[in-house]
Amino acid sequence: MSVFCVRPATVGDLAGVIRLERATAEAPHWSEAEYAAAIEGGGDYVRRCLFVAVADDGVAGFAVGKVAGDLAELESVAVDLSLRRGGVGRALCGAVIAWCQQERAVAVELEVRLGSHGAIGLYRGLGFVPVGVRPRYYSEPVDDAVLMRLDLSKSA
Template identity: 40%
Template structure:
């Protein structure tokens, strides 16, 4: 099993099915429409096509995670979330670095993602890793007030 160092005494490891409830809680705390535990269980059940990375301590208390989808030579960052109390400490950066590092050992050559175009912190993080905008998706993210945010589609080469 690969382990990567992360800030605040954490490390990044591969996610497992047993992590699904914690991932669902973190996701619900960071997004208007959180995914249910069953959805995370389904994703985590197939690490060959949907690897997950968790920032965790020695007791497996999860502070953040990243979930990918792999298809042929492309990958997609499905979602990334960090406990709101632990944001701004480099955990998201550590998760993304681990995922991209792991992908260099696969046939994947490109990663795509969508991000709310108003999420400056996330966009800055992605740009640090070489992601560039390649398009938009209008009305992609629902908001609590009934409106919908535009997603910026970004792409980066792997390796």
């Protein structure tokens, strides 16, 4: 595993984020403009963040978070396939969670494929707990979504 650092994304990271996202089948596929808006941060009520993990070869992973009012969502996490299970995803999620706390969110929610056992294990390790299921939420392949929640008022 190469050394990496996690930091807020800049416009210069967009090409690497898009390249990684396109190579990650399970990632939500957003437009470059949507990622650019996340870098800009959003407005007064809905705010976004985009963090990148950068290694020697460029963008090794990224995570997007959103806060609306006092509720946050971990919208997307993607890590280069060759670097998974090396702490990149945990570090990215930690950066988004810390940002959500700074933004005064009381909880962070997410949805994850039922079949993504590694991701579910990561989220459980960060303190997220399952709170529901959305049947057949995902397509290609069809899968249920597990809804998970991290109560920040308990961890603050």
